[in-house]
Amino acid sequence: xxxxxxxxxxxxxxxxxxxxxxxxxxxxxxxxxxxxxxxxxxxxxxxxxxxxxxxxxxxxxxxxxxxxxxxxxxxxxxxxxxxxxxxxxxxxxxxxxxxxxxxxxxxxxxxxxxxxxxxxxxxxxxxxxxxxxxxxxxxxxxxxxxxxxxxxxxxxxxxxxxxxxxxxxxxxxxxxxxxxxxxxxxxxxxxxxxxxxxxxxxxxxxxxxxxxxxxxxxxxxxxxxxx
Amino acid sequence: xxxxxxxxxxxxxxxxxxxxxxxxxxxxxxxxxxxxxxxxxxxxxxxxxxxxxxxxxxxxxxxxxxxxxxxxxxxxxxxxxxxxxxxxxxxxxxxxxxxxxxxxxxxxxxxxxxxxxxxxxxxxxxxxxxxxxxxxxxxxxxxxxxxxxxxxxxxxxxxxxxxxxxxxxxxxxxxxxxxxxxxxxxxxxxxxxxxxxxxxxxxxxxxxxxxxxxxxxxxxxxxxxxxxxxxxxxxxxxxxxxxxxxxxxxxxxxxxxxxxxxxxxxxxxxxxxxxxxxxxxxxxxxxxxxxxxxxxxxxxxxxxxxxxxxxxxxxxxxxxxxxxxxxxxxxxxxxxxxxxxxxxxxxxxxxxxxxxxxxxxxxxxxxxxxxxxxxxxxx
Numbered sequence: 218x219x220x221x222x223x224x225x226x227x228x229x230x231x232x233x234x235x236x237x238x239x240x241x242x243x244x245x246x247x248x249x250x251x252x253x254x255x256x257x258x259x260x261x262x263x264x265x266x267x268x269x270x271x272x273x274x275x276x277x278x279x280x281x282x283x284x285x286x287x288x289x290x291x292x293x294x295x296x297x298x299x300x301x302x303x304x305x306x307x308x309x310x311x312x313x314x315x316x317x318x319x320x321x322x323x324x325x326x327x328x329x330x331x332x333x334x335x336x337x338x339x340x341x342x343x344x345x346x347x348x349x350x351x352x353x354x355x356x357x358x359x360x361x362x363x364x365x366x367x368x369x370x371x372x373x374x375x376x377x378x379x380x381x382x383x384x385x386x387x388x389x390x391x392x393x394x395x396x397x398x399x400x401x402x403x404x405x406x407x408x409x410x411x412x413x414x415x416x417x418x419x420x421x422x423x424x425x426x427x428x429x430x431x432x433x434x435x436x437x438x439x440x441x442x443x444x
Numbered sequence: 445x446x447x448x449x450x451x452x453x454x455x456x457x458x459x460x461x462x463x464x465x466x467x468x469x470x471x472x473x474x475x476x477x478x479x480x481x482x483x484x485x486x487x488x489x490x491x492x493x494x495x496x497x498x499x500x501x502x503x504x505x506x507x508x509x510x511x512x513x514x515x516x517x518x519x520x521x522x523x524x525x526x527x528x529x530x531x532x533x534x535x536x537x538x539x540x541x542x543x544x545x546x547x548x549x550x551x552x553x554x555x556x557x558x559x560x561x562x563x564x565x566x567x568x569x570x571x572x573x574x575x576x577x578x579x580x581x582x583x584x585x586x587x588x589x590x591x592x593x594x595x596x597x598x599x600x601x602x603x604x605x606x607x608x609x610x611x612x613x614x615x616x617x618x619x620x621x622x623x624x625x626x627x628x629x630x631x632x633x634x635x636x637x638x639x640x641x642x643x644x645x646x647x648x649x650x651x652x653x654x655x656x657x658x659x660x661x662x663x664x665x666x667x668x669x670x671x672x673x674x675x676x677x678x679x680x681x682x683x684x685x686x687x688x689x690x691x692x693x694x695x696x697x698x699x700x701x702x703x704x705x706x707x708x709x710x711x712x713x714x715x716x717x718x719x720x721x722x723x724x725x726x727x728x729x730x731x732x733x734x735x736x737x738x739x740x741x742x743x744x745x746x747x748x749x750x751x752x753x754x755x756x757x758x759x760x761x762x763x764x765x766x767x768x769x770x771x772x773x774x775x776x777x778x779x780x781x782x783x784x785x786x787x788x789x790x791x792x793x794x795x796x797x798x799x800x801x802x803x804x805x806x807x808x809x810x811x812x813x814x815x816x817x818x819x820x821x822x823x
Binding site for chain 2: 278280291308312314321
């Protein structure tokens with residue numbers, strides 16, 4: 218059980234080509250996945266510390282799942298064409314792909330939680346990870362997410378990851394709260410995380426996430442302190 | 445801290461309602477059949493477990509049917525409960541105007557709207573439903589809420605998933621399953637894969653003190669959750685079932701129980717060639733070669749993915765209440781590598797009214813929950 222838990226590292230990925238150039242070994246592992254999974258995994262590998270197999274993992278599924286390749290199969294099947302589908306592209310529809318791929322890459326066999334692609338789940342993921350690290354046995358954990366602007370046409374892709382661990386690190390995280398904030402939610406699993414990571418550049422004691430990063434009814438508030 | 449079940453709801457290939465599911469399973473009936481849309485499209489897989497809801501928006505309607513039944517039994521409205529749900533994957537269906545894409549996340553958002561926080565959507569493939577029930581139990585223990593609704597819903601009987609899972613060699617092709625009612629044959633020597641299904645199941649969970657204070661019916665107790673990840677392969681488990689075994693052990697540890705305190709197992713039992721062997725290895729290692737009665741429901745209702753574990757949790761509650769395990773439909777001649785104390789042909793009486801319900805999902809995501817009778821009984 219760890220009394221003080223903080224953000225030890227954070228990363229945002231918005232350019233897959235740059236991420237690929239910077240981390241070719243990661244690209245070899247992730248190239249067969251859909252773009253949100255690739256972005257989530259690039260961000261996750263960017264925040265890794267010394268601990269790998271013993272990390273608690275929490276992954277968010279994309280709000281906009283799939284890939285252009287997968288949608289091409291969907292269109293052909295819907296049109297009644299006989300197809301011999303590439304099984305890899307079935308995996309592009311699977312919501313826990315980034316979590317399982319990271320578990321495989323790290324050899325992590327312990328605690329892993331996948332949350333679905335509904336808006337606002339990033340706050341739930343952070344709350345679950347904080348609760349897990351407080352209870353143990355893991356002392357470090359990773360929250361990762363990937364999403365995209367248009368799954369069928371391709372385009373902008375977003376990834377974000379946080380590594381939490383013992384000690385205040387970049388920012389001590391004390392509590393995850395929710396507050397009433399009706400809004401049209403962004404269909405981007407990474408939106409709240411990316412806003413939080415940007416805020417960490419000049420943090421205070423309370424991060425109140427934009428209402429659009431919530432679930433449409435409530436938004437997330439994080440309480441803590443800079444080191 | 446005791447977490448109890450006070451309401452159940454289910455929609456499955458055996459019909460709408462918990463009674464239809466339970467009575468069908470006890471009678472050894474199969475709800476699997478030919479899916480007309482798949483036949484019309486000439487797909488290589490035409491067997492599945494459809495439910496009595498049609499149309500692209502059945503994702504929400506079948507979930508609401510299960511939720512309504514559970515709330516009615518518990519005597520609590522949605523506004524009193526937190527929401528832990530698994531919605532499976534996006535669906536791609538063909539409507540009169542062409543392709544209809546339904547987002548799983550938006551389906552969750554619609555269902556979650558009437559509930560209070562926390563509202564969590566679980567996404568760990570075939571283990572999602574089991575995980576949502578176990579995570580609700582843990583959240584209630586932590587004091588995040590007094591009441592939670594947990595479960596899952598899935599629409600999998602669509603051409604894209606029938607073809608996609610056939611490409612992954614996970615479902616039984618028609619050439620391997622000429623009789624659609626027995627397309628899925630868990631642990632059988634002739635097993636050839638699972639049958640996809642639609643379905644939904646909901647459980648109302650409460651802290652025992654909360655349920656007792658309002659005089660609610662206590663149907664069963666959720667005693668623990670265990671999880672693990674295989675970290676082995678994205679599409680198959682290790683043959684020795686190491687990840688599954690770690691998950692089952694973690695569940696018993698969380699519940700503070702020993703293997704000899706378990707009366708029966710609700711197996712994941714998908715009927716895949718590799719998955720059943722791995723699961724059998726894990727169960728043999730935990731309980732001994734023929735240590736505890738094992739049954740599975742997917743031969744009767746198919747594999748409803750995110751809803752599967754929730755449907756199995758409902759059956760586990762009913763098993764504990766009735767003191768009986770239903771037979772495994774589709775299993776007549778167990779495979780040598782799947783040697784367990786299978787429940788075949790007729791229900792089996794439970795020596796101890798406590799059932800371990802296991803789900804081992806794609807990508808190596810494993811979850812198990814332990815469910816016991818409200819007042820544990822011994823034979």
